[in-house]
Amino acid sequence: MAPKKGAATEDKLQLGRPGNNLKIGVVGLPNVGKSTFFNAITHSSVAAENYPFCTIDPEESRVAVPDERLDWLNAQYKPGARIPAYLAVIDIAGLVKGAAEGQGLGNAFLSHISSVDGIFHVVRAFADPDVVHVEGEVEPVRDLAIIHNELRLKDVAMLNKYIDANQRNIERMGSGGSVDDRKRKDDFATIVKVRDWVQAGNDVRKGDWSNREIEVINTQYLLTAKPVTYLANVSEKDYLRKKNKFLPAIKKWIDENNPGDKLIPFSGAFETALAAIEDPQAQAAFLAERGGAASAFPKIITTGYDSLHLMHFFTAGEKEVRAWTCRKGAKMTEAARSIHNDIADSLIQVDVMRFEDLKAAGSEADLKAAGKLIIRGKDARIEDGDIVYFRSGQGKAKK
Ligand SMILES: Nc1ncnc2c1ncn2[C@@H]1O[C@H](COP(=O)(O)OP(=O)(O)OP(=O)(O)O)[C@@H](O)[C@H]1O
Numbered sequence: 001m002a003p004k005k006g007a008a009t010e011d012k013l014q015l016g017r018p019g020n021n022l023k024i025g026v027v028g029l030p031n032v033g034k035s036t037f038f039n040a041i042t043h044s045s046v047a048a049e050n051y052p053f054c055t056i057d058p059e060e061s062r063v064a065v066p067d068e069r070l071d072w073l074n075a076q077y078k079p080g081a082r083i084p085a086y087l088a089v090i091d092i093a094g095l096v097k098g099a100a101e102g103q104g105l106g107n108a109f110l111s112h113i114s115s116v117d118g119i120f121h122v123v124r125a126f127a128d129p130d131v132v133h134v135e136g137e138v139e140p141v142r143d144l145a146i147i148h149n150e151l152r153l154k155d156v157a158m159l160n161k162y163i164d165a166n167q168r169n170i171e172r173m174g175s176g177g178s179v180d181d182r183k184r185k186d187d188f189a190t191i192v193k194v195r196d197w198v199q200a201g202n203d204v205r206k207g208d209w210s211n212r213e214i215e216v217i218n219t220q221y222l223l224t225a226k227p228v229t230y231l232a233n234v235s236e237k238d239y240l241r242k243k244n245k246f247l248p249a250i251k252k253w254i255d256e257n258n259p260g261d262k263l264i265p266f267s268g269a270f271e272t273a274l275a276a277i278e279d280p281q282a283q284a285a286f287l288a289e290r291g292g293a294a295s296a297f298p299k300i301i302t303t304g305y306d307s308l309h310l311m312h313f314f315t316a317g318e319k320e321v322r323a324w325t326c327r328k329g330a331k332m333t334e335a336a337r338s339i340h341n342d343i344a345d346s347l348i349q350v351d352v353m354r355f356e357d358l359k360a361a362g363s364e365a366d367l368k369a370a371g372k373l374i375i376r377g378k379d380a381r382i383e384d385g386d387i388v389y390f391r392s393g394q395g396k397a398k399k
């Protein structure tokens with residue numbers, strides 16, 4: 001079915017930079033389990049020791065985005081290779097109170113956050129007395145507020161810098177002026193509006209901005225414009241019994257301060273132990289011993305990926321089945337660009353199989369026999385899960 005023409009939400013701009021190569025940074029107070037999370041989720045081995053500021057330089061790694069549809073295609077096509085979509089995750093140093101004024105290694109760390117597209121905000125909700133807490137007691141709601149505040153203050157400072165640098169020029173322009181002057185005045189007014197919003201205690205991403213305002217906001221790389229997924233790091237025991245005394249208060253804080261943001265509990269201790277087991281059978285035994293528990297990572301990865309407004313489509317053939325990342329709402333040309341610029345530039349049409357149709361038909365041949373192969377133009381929008389064959393000029397169709 002063709003996408004509805006002129007649907008109001010279709011061309012709503014998104015905060016942040018567009019692209020299909022986006023990164024999520026792991027952010028939180030020092031010593032709350034950020035590197036522990038990063039190591040377990042990316043199978044890395046950066047230092048994750050029991051002292052604050054163990055991490056200084058950011059570390060990047062990528063994780064496969066789980067998708068049952070890719071598994072199904074793999075079983076169906078039995079290709080030589082099965083290539084998932086990936087999400088880049090970056091381990092960042094801990095932030096402390098006063099970071100926006102340069103406390104800790106304040107500004108350097110904040111600039112690391114500025115270079116990511118989304119945030120996994122790790123908050124400590126385990127009570128191990130042996131693990132140092134920079135603020136003394138374990139108190140997740142206070143910690144959430146500290147990080148929230150530092151990111152906001154940094155944004156206020158950035159916006160004020162713009163305002164200070166431009167205010168006199170804008171005032172000098174008076175009313176009227178050239179098209180260019182009017183645009184500069186409009187931009188300035190938007191920045192002041194955003195500054196007032198953030199100064200009043202709000203995150204940029206929770207504002208209801210017009211496309212024009214979003215264009216201006218996107219020139220500023222604001223920290224609170226980035227989507228956030230909250231990750232509560234609980235003890236293994238709490239994770240297994242699905243109960244933790246701090247979770248209700250954390251949830252309440254999110255609902256009051258950033259309604260709509262997701263909260264996912266995980267256990268750094270549990271995930272580290274699980275990730276250390278390589279043999280699938282031994283892993284299954286480990287989980288069975290723990291009452292059939294499962295890792296929180298698949299949900300965390302897909303939630304983070306989704307928060308960046310990313311989705312994937314597939315190519316499937318004898319050589320490989322593969323998931324490719326693109327923005328939600330992307331047109332075929334843009335999706336083709338995830339694979340290769342040449343394909344995008346000479347794209348003519350696209351053969352599309354809807355995943356559900358293929359699954360129902362049982363095979364590509366049966367789907368075609370049933371007349372369910374869809375031919376789309378290059379300006380059509382691709383949909384999550386589409387299995388595509390890009391027909392481009394110069395015989396460069398990609399399968
Ligand atoms: N769920 C948990 N239960 C018990 N201990 C944990 C848990 N998660 C992490 N830890 C421990 O907390 C300590 C700090 O962990 P980690 O180094 O990952 O924190 P960090 O947030 O990366 O710190 P920094 O900001 O200093 O880089 C480590 O000793 C780690 O083993």
Ligand SMILES: [Mg+2]
Pocket residue numbers: 034035036047048054055091092093094
């Ligand atoms: Mg660390």
